[in-house]
Amino acid sequence: MRLVETGYESGKSGRLSGLIFSAYRMARSRIGGIGMTQELTERNRRILEAIVEEYIDTAEPVGSRTVTRRHQLALSPATVRNVMADLEELGYLTQPHTSAGRIPTGKGYRFYVDSILQVRPLSSGERKRISNRYHLEGLRAEEVLREAGKALSAISNYTGIVMAPRLETTVFRHIDFVPLSEGRVLVVFVTRSGLVQNKIIQPREPLSSRELETIANHLNRRLKGLSIQEVKEQLFSEMERDRSRYDQLLRKTLMLSQEALKDNIGGEVFIEGTSNILDQPEFSNVAKMKQLFKTFEQKSLLIDLLDRSQKADGMQIFIGSESEFSDIDGCSLITTHYASRRGTIGALGVIGPSRMNYSQVIPVVDYTAKLVSQILDIETE
Amino acid sequence: MRLVETGYESGKSGRLSGLIFSAYRMARSRIGGIGMTQELTERNRRILEAIVEEYIDTAEPVGSRTVTRRHQLALSPATVRNVMADLEELGYLTQPHTSAGRIPTGKGYRFYVDSILQVRPLSSGERKRISNRYHLEGLRAEEVLREAGKALSAISNYTGIVMAPRLETTVFRHIDFVPLSEGRVLVVFVTRSGLVQNKIIQPREPLSSRELETIANHLNRRLKGLSIQEVKEQLFSEMERDRSRYDQLLRKTLMLSQEALKDNIGGEVFIEGTSNILDQPEFSNVAKMKQLFKTFEQKSLLIDLLDRSQKADGMQIFIGSESEFSDIDGCSLITTHYASRRGTIGALGVIGPSRMNYSQVIPVVDYTAKLVSQILDIETE
DNA sequence: ATTAGCACTCTCGGCAGGAGAGTGCTAGCG
């Protein structure tokens, strides 16, 4: 099976209004005639909702009596049982064993998230609680991202995850070349948002430290404020134009910058609050836990998902079970991108059990992304 | 109780020979008249050794019969039982419950490590297996440290931990100033070993980006190759000397550098292979595991221990149980410092259960430290 | 001093039985 992505789109008029729009859109699709809607009657949907929410609350299989008792449905347990049997047949629910209650399947969560879930915007108190965590003073960009991860994990009680922007999606602020041994050169980039990244290159011909200095100063005056994409284009066109002219230094400049920009760098991932997730009852199973921590450690899967999220528009929800990523079976990942004023730059989110409190976490992720975007903008304009 | 540090000293003539020296010293102190030696007869020591090693192997409480069977002692189980009772009375062993075997206490491990343990040097094959992990080509200093952590964890099957050098213990290579908003300045340091560190400062008076550039170029020519300590001294004496002379730029230079060097930066910690430790049977207990991961997350305790290790000479072994750091109860930490050719710069080690294979891990930590020192030197000379 | 023997203690796995939760089915009701 494939990992399905949710088309949880934001409106154009800002993220938060996007959320409201989204809720509205979902409400509409409930009445309208889209695929899934035909499959489930309104009553069945209500019952599915009750079961998912109950299970999110308690982490225990949900029985028919619980549903009628705790969620005011004017129905008897027997009726609910019939409905539950139907929902199981359709693949939304499953039973750990006969004579246990039901728990949602991946498909169940998916339907819940796509077509049932109502996201309420954060209260101003909640927003304050989140934004208070960034005592802006003198935080370096990297620290802002780390802090965002910590905030996400602390507020949600799950694990926060933040991907630093890749160099190529950023705006140029500063470059520097430091000669190392054997002709190798350490390149230090500073992006407009103040993020410092570095790499080592081996230029085809040797350069004196004086030359490196001159080249850096030159580039810094010329390229400031351009996106890396623009930088690349400009350098390329210049190279074309001046191919004929014999200017030693210019040639070296171009050669050096080309080397420096050749490969992607960045995409570092910060994972914060991993111990939080140990509180979740699903991870009393040590083997499962180990699986999850292995995933945290190697990061490639997470980078992959965050990359997708960065490219996509709006909130993405990945539900672990039933997906090709059996690694994080039983886990869900809620992500969105954050962006400074010029173009998309990174992604962040929360990892928790599929049995996660989506309606609480989604607005937190959303607001955090907005906040990070703002801070990176304000701090560095 | 306090966390005791072991005086596991290296000789002056290189680390590895230090290990051998150490073993010799330990052997001597066994015969000599130091405190603990009087407390235990040779036979008792042999039995304690057998028990600790058996427990390291099996993670099961060790019974008297096992000791006689698997370690060739010409003694009956009954005799061993008597000795075990004595060792328990003296605090070296404990029983999970009556009629279970014995397991070592913190004191037991401590005695084993200090006075019994024989460390054998690595075979050349093992050394190769470790050094092969650094495919030197173009690794940035930070990546070298990360890789060292990974190597430590992979070889030992426990968790590797590496602390990056603090700026103050390093040698100056390069500095750069990047203007941000509102008069703030991003300072980028490159140390001789190629490590890039940065911080944000707020100079008392504003500086144009032209001035910043000039100052950086000036400092880079003047200070290269000095230790940060020397840099500070030089700047200070210059400040004294030129107090009278009215040179605007020089004054600004000194002001800026002073700001930049005011606080310590660095001391970042890389923890690799956390999931490894989940294989250890002591962590089937989820609560214990959570404790440990909390410690990993907040890092301050680890930084504290590594800082101590950096200052101390030679190998340090911290044994968790019985210590003021109940956080890592049941865990031990083996650390040593690594050093480039000029002065001590960082520390690294392995975290594992107290029931860790010391004789295997100690030489690995030792060799890795030597290797990291070398790589940082070679790469950047 | 060391050891053989023995009674004792404690854990652990398996097993049986009962409580509790929940189901599926069937028959009756509006």
Add this chain to the structure above:
DNA sequence: CGCTAGCACTCTCCTGCCGAGAGTGCTAAT
């Protein structure tokens, strides 16, 4: 025809019990 009450059935989980096994401490003999 949809809903519901009732009931038999299933499965888990907890408890108590028992015996096997491992290991101990003590005592008496060598």
